[in-house]
Amino acid sequence: MPPELAEAARALFGDRLDLAAAYAELLATDGVVRGLIGPRETPRLWERHLLNCAVVAERIPEGASVIDVGSGAGLPGLVLAIARPDLTVTLVEPLARRTTFLIEAVQRLGLTRDVRVFRGRAEEAAAGSRDREPLSADIVTARAVAPLDRLASWCLPLLAPGGRLVALKGASAADEITEHAEAVIRLGGGTPELHRCGEGVIEPPATVVEVVRERVVNPRRPKKPKRSRGGRRRGDR
Template identity: 40%
Template sequence: MHDRDGLLADFALATGINLQREQVARLEDYIRLLQGYNQKVKLTAITAEEEIWRKHVLDSLLIFLALEIPAGARVVDVGTGAGIPGLLLKIYRPDLQVFLVESQHKKITFLEEVIAKLGLRGITYRWSRAEELGRQAGYRESFDLAVARALAGMNTLVEYCLPLIRLGGSMVAYKGPGGAAELKNATRAISILGGRIEKIWRGRLPGGGEERMLITIIKENPTPALYPRRPGMPAKRPLT
């Protein structure tokens, strides 16, 4: 696909992120599965192949410009939906140990199918809410990195993610131009939950120029036992 090849070439030139032929083939397989399944179960509003490449795949990979992810890191993708960004990060960095968390069972069924058909190893999934997982031994404060994209406002998001991260670990929130205002509203919540704003990466999506912001928060202190609150509360009454 010529348009895709041009898009990938431009992306590589701009970012230094080069996709190998076998990675491109796997991503093509993923996109086909996503388009097919999306006709039965709504996973994404973006259905054109080139736009999936641009707005899902390449957007997900921007994280590698925002921070260094150590080899073999344990990564949790909170509210992964169709596996975005977690499954896409795994295809680009097979060394990562990726854990996908999703509360809608129909989406878990899709993830199960994709992981099997793509033959991915070192990636698992769980049908759960983040608030439940964040209180469970074996998951609480056990991940090196938490990622979340298009899930919730920042003051809700930090309550989903920070309880899952180990001390010294990080969370990265994928945001658009409204991210700065969200972050301002979440400053106190971040502090309460043991986090500190580390940095904000700003850039643009290839091919369309949409503004992107990746917010990195480092976990400096243990999350108090009170958090996360019971399911639904972080969204209904965000910490302010």
């Protein structure tokens, strides 16, 4: 860890700083070998990844359940689980090589009590199956997954009304809100809000877009094709 980041790291991780350092080492070794982290990112792991994700914890209430969509190498989900032992976290990731890394990381870091890994897409997690109840949480997080409209369509169904999507975004966050706010509202979300996390702790602060799920919107069923006078459905050949 760069010495200039030590104070911020201690403030964010407290007595679990050693655990955060062990995770950073996993990212810099196994994460690079498995193609989850680019080699050029290793000198900037703390600045661009761990601390940038950890400050999001200030937007999450105590004791909340969290689903991290498109978790990848565990950012921000695993970081939040390390920084906030009061949280229960589910890491949702569709790719096998990433879920394998996540499962191994959770085991090696001793987080199996509070963190679980779900292999699949967000839509599958929300739908459930014959063998599994649908997943849901108080907070859904995501980082560098998709534009806000698509992200909301995947993440809002994982929330009960009143739950919040907390999405880490970049410099174009305000433009995304302007472009996609109407679509988000049609999907049952409230007006997206922009927040800066970690002011006075990291520089620059992390940019977060939050959306409250205000209502449940049932997906529209496709209309049945009309029958012609001859009894055949239009479009039949």
